[in-house]
Each structure stands twice: as structure tokens, then as C-alpha cells.
Amino acid sequence: MKNIIPGTLTHYIEVARLVSKKKSKITGNLAAVNAHIGGQFFFSPHPMALEAHIHHTKNHTLLLGYISSLAEKDKVPLVDLLKKFCPAKGYFIDLYEAYKDLWKRSSMDKSSFEDFLDWQKKEKIGSTGYLDNCHGQNESLSLMKNYFQNLGLPVKENQVVMGTGFKNLFNALVAVLMTKDVVVDEEGKDSRQLSPGTILVPRGHYQSLVKAPSFHNSRLKVIEKIDADHIREELENRGDIKAVYLSVVANPSGAIMPEEQMRGIADVILEYNKRNINNPVFLIADQVYNGSILKKGLSIFSIASVSGESSSMYDYTITIVSPSKTLGYASARIGFAASGAIIPGDTTSIISRMKALMAHEGSDGVEVSTEVGVVGAYAFSSQKWINKNSAYIRSQLIRAQKHVDSINNDIGYTFLTINNPDAGWYILSKFMRKDLSPLIENSTDLMVYFMNYNHCTPNTGFITRPGSQFGYEAPNLPQNDFLILRSTLAMKPEDLDEFFRRFREGIIKLASLKENELRAILKE
Known part of the structure; x- marks a missing residue:
């Protein structure tokens, strides 16, 4: 299959390509055949975030050093410039309030705020100032604390941690949930005791969740839907359920979970934990796609902001965010988590344990310049800026739907449909089982067919992610009468056209193949 790049694009190769095209307003994947990648390198971060990244690389000051350089250039007081960036x-992020918070907790709290800023803007740390314990500089954690607070979370000191992306944070969190307190003996060996359990996930969940639990003799349990009724039913016979995973913007479907649904979930969990105070169930809130809204009138709600009569969801929720999609900073591989949760019997909080675990296991390695750029992206990327990217994705969705309509018109009936996502970058292509050969038993077979439908002839075939990776074909649930493939809209229009040209070619051929021909393609 000519031009097909399996797996994800290598970070360093992609960074070099982005640099070579830095004058372009929009950058795109190499070809439409990489539709499974998710377009994660398609959009570039906000220009000011990249400037902050570069500024640290040259000067080794933190984010305030970059902001100070802007104030000097524009000849405005630094405090006034900070006040320009606020919700x-x-x-x-409210930069003025975030730096005031940092000042009050610094060794210069007896000095004036202006003197503190003058000192902070000069502080320096090399790009590789830490590699084995990078949970965020004080500046970064203060700014991200403010970010979470503006989502409605009552975040306090030492309740934010930085990791190398969502997966790193999720893996560390699972390790904490599925083990007792981290204990390191005199020889430096990890002597934790396993406490395995189950995490509830919906049919249609982020595909990368599956690995981490298996490392700790634990598992995901796919249920039909994450809502109050299904969670209540599962908790009636809880067994070893440790946590519930909730994606505010679902990957892969792009559906935004309504506030009412989340409040219902919160009521169930708070009521359950009130009765089981020594063995609570926790909630993992995936908010990676905060802000990437495609439809007017919709908004993102944070379940950790819900308070009950005697407790708060923040005390049971671990909220994880990342700039990779919404802020177009996939190459950074950084994420942040916030929580006030503590497992009964533990000596420290879940966030503190995650920090200790990641430091002990050496799972970090972020350069400080990248950290500065990412926090800059959160500080300088307005919703208006994000909406421009979303408008582009909406235009691509319209383009994709026209292709689908044309394919179905040529076939003579509705063979293929795509969803209309609320947010994000992905589309789901749906095929009814009744329209497919019995030889195509699942979405993996369907994916393999579209990879190989023309026997590896150059410029044919494409790769998507099969629905089976997202739990759509979970064996413990009733079988759907359709199969799903996920692809991305984050590509150039001409690449999307090429993707659907191959899609059309494969679909039309599928309708005419004999059984032995199809069997040969699936075996390639």
C-alpha cells in the first residue's frame, strides 16, 4: 500500500515538518490515508504559545519572562498586560489572579506584588532542568490551578499534577487506584501490594484506556451507557469496581455529555459514597476536548464542580486535561490532572501518590521549554481562537456528508452513514451488518478490507480505527446491528476528497465481490 504510514506519526519527524511549514496558517497530515491517526498534528498551537516556547529555549526564563518581554515591547506596565488575559x-486563565496566588505562596509574600513580578520574570531554569520529576514548575501549577478553578473546581494547593499527556496521567492514576500506598524499601525496590479492581467505561470509549488496567491485574468493564441508571445498577452489586470513567466529549463519537446527565451521575455517586465512606467509588473525568464545540448552544460542564449536601464531587473526581487536541499542541505530550480525592487508609492524596509514582518509575521527561509553551497555550488561546479551528472542522463535516450522499446515490440505497458530532475532530462511519457479507464479522475485518481492497495497488486503501477498539463490540453487551469505523476531519480538503475517493472505490467493489475474492482480501 503505497504512502500508507501505519501507527502514529513520529513526534520528531512531525515537528520538523511543522517547522518547515511555519509560514502556513494551517498544516495538514501527509495524506488522507492516515485517517486513523486522528489529525492530532493537523492544527498548530496559538502563535504566542510557540513564541513562549522559543523564548524559554533562548532565554531560560519561565512564562512570565516571555510576558514581560511583550510588556516591554509594547511599553505597557506588566500588571496591566496580565489583566488583559482573563475569563x-x-x-x-486569569493571569493577574494566578500570579497573585503564586506571590502569596512564595518566599517574597512580604514584598510588594510588583517586586515579586520583577523577581519572577528573571527566574531561570534550563530546558532540561528536570527530567525525572517533572510534575510542573510552581508557576505552571499555579496557572493551571487557576484554569481548573475557572472550570468551577475548588482546587487547593498541591492538588494539580503535570504528566506526559493523558495516557501517562491515566496510567499513573490506575496504578494508584489498583495498589495500596507506594512503599519503597531500603534498596529502592517498589513493594506496593496489588489491590486490583474494575473501571466502568461506556460502549464507545477512548481506545487507549485498555492497557493500563491489565498491568495491575485489573480490567475495564464496558457498560451500555455512563448515566445515573446504569451506574446505580452496577453499584448495587459493586464487586471490585474502583472507578467510573466519564468522557465529557466522547472519543470517538464527539457527543457532549449534557449537564443534566452529569448531575444525575453525581447524585448517584455522592449518595453511594455517603453510605460507603470507607470504600468510595471514584470518577475519572476526561476533559481533553474542552472548548472544541462544533454546534451552537452547547457548552462543556465539569462534573467535579458539583457539590452535595455534605460532600463534593471534587473529593471523588480526578479531572484530566491536555492541550493536544483543543489547543493544537499534540507534539508537546503534556497533560494536567486535578483532584481533592484521597483513598481511605492512604497517608496522602491521589494526586500526591501520582506524583510519587511517576517520579519513582521515571515516567517523565518533558523539557521545561515545552511546559512553558503548553501553559502559554492555556493562557493565550481564547475560545474565539479555538472556534476558528472548529469552524474549519464544521466545513469538513459538510464536505464529508456530501461525499457520503454521493456514494449512497451511486449505490442506490443508504449503505453508509456518518454521525454529526457535537465536538471534536472525528466522524464515525456506520455500516449495517445486513448490508455486509457474513465474512465481515466485525469492524476489524471491515478495516482490513479497506486497507487491502485493491490488493496493495499503489494509491489505494486507507487505515481507520475499528469500532471494536472503542468497546462497540464488547462481548458482554448485546451485539449492535451495525459496524463502526472512526476517521478524522482534521486534514486538508484535498486529502479528505482523496480519502473518500478511496472509500467510494472500496465500497463499490465490496458490493460486487464474490465470496472467495473477499476471503482472499481479508487474509492479506
Whole structure:
């Protein structure tokens, strides 16, 4: 299959390509055949975030050093410039309040705020100032604390941790949930005791969740839907359930979970934990796609902001965010988690245990310059800026639907449909089982067919992710009468056209293949 690149694009190769095309307003994947990748390198971060990244590389100051350089260039007081970036003006972090918070907790709290800023802007740390314990500089954690607070979370000191992306944070979290407190003996050996359990996930969940539990003799349990009724039913006979995974913007479907649904879930969990105070169930809130909204009138709600009569969801929820998609900073591989949760019997909080675990196991390695750029992306990327990317994705969705309509028109009936996502970058292609050969038993077979339908002839075939990877074909649930393939809209229009040209070619051929011909393709 000519031009097909299996797996994800290598980070360093992609960074070099982005640099070579830095003058382009929009960058795109190499070809439409990489539709399974998810377009994660398609959009570039906000220009000011990249400037902050570069500024640290050259000067080794932190984010305030970059902001100070802007103030000097524009000849405005630094305090006034900080006040320009706040939620009231469409930004996600209140820079003035975040730095005031950092000042009050610093060794210069007896000095004036202006003196503190003058000192902070000069602080330096090399790009590789830490590699084995990078849970965020004090500046970064203060700014991200403010970010989470603006989502409605009552975040306090030492309740935010940085990791190398969502998967790193999720893996560390699972390790904490499925083991007792981290204990290191005199020889430096990890002597934790396993406490395996189950995490509830919906049919249609992020595909990368599956690995981490298996490392700790634990598992995911796919249920039909994450809502109050299904969670209540599962908790009636809880067994070893440790946590519930909730994606505010579902990957892969792009559906936004309504606030009412999340409040219902919160009521069930808070009521359950009130009765089981020594063995609570926790909630993992995936908010990676915060802000990437495609439809007017919709908004993102954070379940950790819900408070009950005697407790708060923040005390049981671990909220994880990442700039990779919404802020177009996939190459950074950084994420942040916030929580006030503590497992009964543990000596420290879940966040503290995650920090200790990641440091002990050496799972970090972020350069400080990248950290500065990422926090800059959260500080300088307004919702208005994100909406421009979303508008592009909406135009691609319209383009994709026209292709689908044309394919179905040529076939003479509705053979293929795509969903209409609320948010995100993905589309789901749906095929009814009744329209497919019995030889195609699952979505993996369907994926293999579209890879090989023309026997590896150059410029044919494409790769998507099969629905089976997202739990759509979970064996413990009733079989759906359809199969799903996930692809991305985050590509150039001409690449999307090429993707659907191959899609059309494969679909039309599928309708005319004899059984032995199809069997040969599936075996390739």
C-alpha cells in the first residue's frame, strides 16, 4: 500500500515538518490515508504559545519572562498586560489572579506584588532542568490551578499534577487506584501490594484506556451507557469496581455529555459514597476536548464542580486535561490532572501518590521549554481562537456528508452513514451488518478490507480505527446491528476528497465481490 504510514506519526519527524511549514496558517497530515491517526498534528498551537516556547529555549526564563518581554515591547506596565488575559475577556486563565496566588505562596509574600513580578520574570531554569520529576514548575501549577478553578473546581494547593499527556496521567492514576500506598524499601525496590479492581467505561470509549488496567491485574468493564441508571445498577452489586470513567466529549463519537446527565451521575455517586465512606467509588473525568464545540448552544460542564449536601464531587473526581487536541499542541505530550480525592487508609492524596509514582518509575521527561509553551497555550488561546479551528472542522463535516450522499446515490440505497458530532475532530462511519457479507464479522475485518481492497495497488486503501477498539463490540453487551469505523476531519480538503475517493472505490467493489475474492482480501 503505497504512502500508507501505519501507527502514529513520529513526534520528531512531525515537528520538523511543522517547522518547515511555519509560514502556513494551517498544516495538514501527509495524506488522507492516515485517517486513523486522528489529525492530532493537523492544527498548530496559538502563535504566542510557540513564541513562549522559543523564548524559554533562548532565554531560560519561565512564562512570565516571555510576558514581560511583550510588556516591554509594547511599553505597557506588566500588571496591566496580565489583566488583559482573563475569563471575562474570553481566556481560560486569569493571569493577574494566578500570579497573585503564586506571590502569596512564595518566599517574597512580604514584598510588594510588583517586586515579586520583577523577581519572577528573571527566574531561570534550563530546558532540561528536570527530567525525572517533572510534575510542573510552581508557576505552571499555579496557572493551571487557576484554569481548573475557572472550570468551577475548588482546587487547593498541591492538588494539580503535570504528566506526559493523558495516557501517562491515566496510567499513573490506575496504578494508584489498583495498589495500596507506594512503599519503597531500603534498596529502592517498589513493594506496593496489588489491590486490583474494575473501571466502568461506556460502549464507545477512548481506545487507549485498555492497557493500563491489565498491568495491575485489573480490567475495564464496558457498560451500555455512563448515566445515573446504569451506574446505580452496577453499584448495587459493586464487586471490585474502583472507578467510573466519564468522557465529557466522547472519543470517538464527539457527543457532549449534557449537564443534566452529569448531575444525575453525581447524585448517584455522592449518595453511594455517603453510605460507603470507607470504600468510595471514584470518577475519572476526561476533559481533553474542552472548548472544541462544533454546534451552537452547547457548552462543556465539569462534573467535579458539583457539590452535595455534605460532600463534593471534587473529593471523588480526578479531572484530566491536555492541550493536544483543543489547543493544537499534540507534539508537546503534556497533560494536567486535578483532584481533592484521597483513598481511605492512604497517608496522602491521589494526586500526591501520582506524583510519587511517576517520579519513582521515571515516567517523565518533558523539557521545561515545552511546559512553558503548553501553559502559554492555556493562557493565550481564547475560545474565539479555538472556534476558528472548529469552524474549519464544521466545513469538513459538510464536505464529508456530501461525499457520503454521493456514494449512497451511486449505490442506490443508504449503505453508509456518518454521525454529526457535537465536538471534536472525528466522524464515525456506520455500516449495517445486513448490508455486509457474513465474512465481515466485525469492524476489524471491515478495516482490513479497506486497507487491502485493491490488493496493495499503489494509491489505494486507507487505515481507520475499528469500532471494536472503542468497546462497540464488547462481548458482554448485546451485539449492535451495525459496524463502526472512526476517521478524522482534521486534514486538508484535498486529502479528505482523496480519502473518500478511496472509500467510494472500496465500497463499490465490496458490493460486487464474490465470496472467495473477499476471503482472499481479508487474509492479506
